[in-house]
Amino acid sequence: MSTLTYAVADSGTMLRRQLRHMLRYASVTVFLVGMPIVFLLLFVYVFGGTLGNGLGGPSGGRAEYLEYVVPGILLIAVAAGGTGTAISVAMDMTEGIVARFRTMAIFRPSVLTGHVLGSMIQTMLTLAVVTGVALLIGFRPSATPVEWVATAGVLAMITLALTWLCVAFGLVTKTVEAASNLPTPLVFLPFLGSGFVPTESMPAGLRWFAEYQPFTPVIETVRGLLTGTPIGNSAVIAVAWCAGITLVSYLWAKRLYNRDPIR
Amino acid sequence: MTTTRSQPAIRATGLRKSFGDQVVLDGIDLQVAEGTVFALLGPNGAGKTTIVHILTTLIGADGGEVRVAGHDVARDPDQVREVIGVTGQLTAVDNLLTGEENLLLMADLRHLGRHEGRRRAAELLDRFDLAESARKPAANYSGGMKRRLDLAMGLVGDPRIIFLDEPTTGLDPRSRRTMWQIIRELVAGGVTVFLTTQYLEEADELADRIALLDHGRLVAEGTPDQLKRRIPGGHIRLQFAHPDGLEAAASTLGETVRDDEALTLQVPSDGSVKSLRGLLDRLETESIEVSELSIHTPDLDDVFLTLTGQPDKEKEPAR
Numbered sequence: 001m002s003t004l005t006y007a008v009a010d011s012g013t014m015l016r017r018q019l020r021h022m023l024r025y026a027s028v029t030v031f032l033v034g035m036p037i038v039f040l041l042l043f044v045y046v047f048g049g050t051l052g053n054g055l056g057g058p059s060g061g062r063a064e065y066l067e068y069v070v071p072g073i074l075l076i077a078v079a080a081g082g083t084g085t086a087i088s089v090a091m092d093m094t095e096g097i098v099a100r101f102r103t104m105a106i107f108r109p110s111v112l113t114g115h116v117l118g119s120m121i122q123t124m125l126t127l128a129v130v131t132g133v134a135l136l137i138g139f140r141p142s143a144t145p146v147e148w149v150a151t152a153g154v155l156a157m158i159t160l161a162l163t164w165l166c167v168a169f170g171l172v173t174k175t176v177e178a179a180s181n182l183p184t185p186l187v188f189l190p191f192l193g194s195g196f197v198p199t200e201s202m203p204a205g206l207r208w209f210a211e212y213q214p215f216t217p218v219i220e221t222v223r224g225l226l227t228g229t230p231i232g233n234s235a236v237i238a239v240a241w242c243a244g245i246t247l248v249s250y251l252w253a254k255r256l257y258n259r260d261p262i263r
Numbered sequence: 264m265t266t267t268r269s270q271p272a273i274r275a276t277g278l279r280k281s282f283g284d285q286v287v288l289d290g291i292d293l294q295v296a297e298g299t300v301f302a303l304l305g306p307n308g309a310g311k312t313t314i315v316h317i318l319t320t321l322i323g324a325d326g327g328e329v330r331v332a333g334h335d336v337a338r339d340p341d342q343v344r345e346v347i348g349v350t351g352q353l354t355a356v357d358n359l360l361t362g363e364e365n366l367l368l369m370a371d372l373r374h375l376g377r378h379e380g381r382r383r384a385a386e387l388l389d390r391f392d393l394a395e396s397a398r399k400p401a402a403n404y405s406g407g408m409k410r411r412l413d414l415a416m417g418l419v420g421d422p423r424i425i426f427l428d429e430p431t432t433g434l435d436p437r438s439r440r441t442m443w444q445i446i447r448e449l450v451a452g453g454v455t456v457f458l459t460t461q462y463l464e465e466a467d468e469l470a471d472r473i474a475l476l477d478h479g480r481l482v483a484e485g486t487p488d489q490l491k492r493r494i495p496g497g498h499i500r501l502q503f504a505h506p507d508g509l510e511a512a513a514s515t516l517g518e519t520v521r522d523d524e525a526l527t528l529q530v531p532s533d534g535s536v537k538s539l540r541g542l543l544d545r546l547e548t549e550s551i552e553v554s555e556l557s558i559h560t561p562d563l564d565d566v567f568l569t570l571t572g573q574p575d576k577e578k579e580p581a582r
Binding site: 006009010013016017020021024025095096097099100101102103104105106260261262 | 282313316319320321322323341342344345347349351353354355356357358359360364368369371372373374400413416417
């Protein structure tokens with residue numbers, strides 16, 4: 001078999017291992033799906049009436065806020081999925097099984113690609129469920145089928161980027177506890193961007209941060225695709241951020257994994 | 264397999280490794296002939312696991328050359344990985360998977376193919392007495408079962424060289440016996456076994472050659488018999504109630520080690536019933552009153568005392 005066949009076969013084996021882990025660790029999966037749904041319901045039904053009026057749209061109120069907040073909630077789901085990835089990578093590294101993998105003639109990065117593919121599948125399923133709940137409670141996007149596909153594409157890109165970043169987080173930390181803390185800021189980034197309120201309503205310094213952080217262009221692109229708000233150059237910036245984060249995180253994770261495990 | 268009879272299965276020369284300022288391996292030379300069992304004996308912290316980690320390509324060495332099955336571990340790690348099986352000190356099973364899934368995972372990573380993988384997994388489950396628990400998660404296994412599964416996983420690809428890092432540490436005596444039996448069967452099948460242990464008894468039971476590791480250096484190497492000849496024999500320790508008894512016994516028994524303060528006498532003995540009976544008879548004939556008697560057989564402590572000239576500083580209780 002060639003190196004490429006090995007790479008595909010071994011990554012597939014590791015993916016199957018990850019999927020089994022997810023089924024056995026169902027409580028984590030339930031939490032990762034449940035958390036964004038709780039956020040969605042909380043923001044729409046508790047804060048939505050007031051926040052919607054502040055958006056200054058024609059209808060105002062809860063219905064308008066639901067249209068606004070869905071992309072932010074989706075990004076929360078992506079970030080929460082990242083936390084799960086970091087924890088599962090860190091847990092894996094403390095187990096003897098990974099040491100065994102390192103002494104086997106397998107495609108070396110397959111342990112990591114297995115984690116990434118598994119997390120991607122988990123997060124994309126989570127996003128589908130969260131979108132479904134949003135539709136159930138009255139979210140009415142104007143997106144065409146092509147725009148839906150584009151939305152899925154953009155979300156897949158940011159998921160890939162954050163998953164590789166969180167794989168590196170899981171590798172760089174020495175304990176599972178530390179690995180669960182490190183990605184926490186990612187869950188807050190949608191709040192410190194255009195996820196929940198327009199950046200124009202923020203004070204100067206915060207507004208500057210909110211406009212230039214990577215989540216905002218992603219949120220703006222998703223919002224534009226789903227509800228028809230102007231996208232402008234957000235799409236290009238979002239793609240650039242995703243590509244950049246993916247590349248840097250991949251190289252970082254690879255280097256961390258290739259270090260001697262005992263130093 | 265490119266190895267031939269004339270080529271050792273494992274050869275290390277001038278192996279050195281430090282972690283920070285701490286020198287863990289300080290110039291190790293060793294050779295293991297194909298089809299034999301080599302035991303690396305030493306206390307905790309001697310560097311046994313570090314040697315296994317380097318030989319199994321898990322970590323790199325700072326200096327020296329290591330060849331496993333003729334392949335350089337630093338230059339051709341994948342060729343080495345193709346022919347070895349490793350059972351580590353840290354049990355290397357996936358606790359969330361069942362015993363069967365763990366074995367199938369190994370079969371997939373060895374690229375055995377679906378049918379062959381299933382056949383091999385079933386065979387190993389049977390052989391290691393795990394068939395009944397095959398569908399239970401490994402997390403629910405007992406220590407002995409986990410260790411057997413661990414070893415079985417290392418055997419999926421029919422490795423020619425097997426590394427066992429303290430395979431019986433923490434196991435109860437029965438599981439230990441079972442593990443020894445399994446290792447003997449492997450050797451009978453022609454594989455080379457590299458074993459580390461803290462137990463002299465274990466090395467004696469299994470190994471063709473034993474090397475003693477202390478503070479990152481090999482202090483002795485040879486067959487079990489060669490090493491045992493270098494270890495002082497055991498002794499019988501007699502405790503007396505009165506100095507008179509000690510005095511009488513010392514003059515009767517001849518060559519002994521006597522401690523006047525503790526009122527004890529150490530009489531050299533091979534620990535056999537015959538020698539013990541002889542000693543008791545002589546004490547009886549001379550009507551010497553002994554308040555306590557204990558038998559001491561040579562153990563790892565004696566080995567270290569003799570061969571390093573000092574007790575190991577960071578030594579932990581051997582059992």
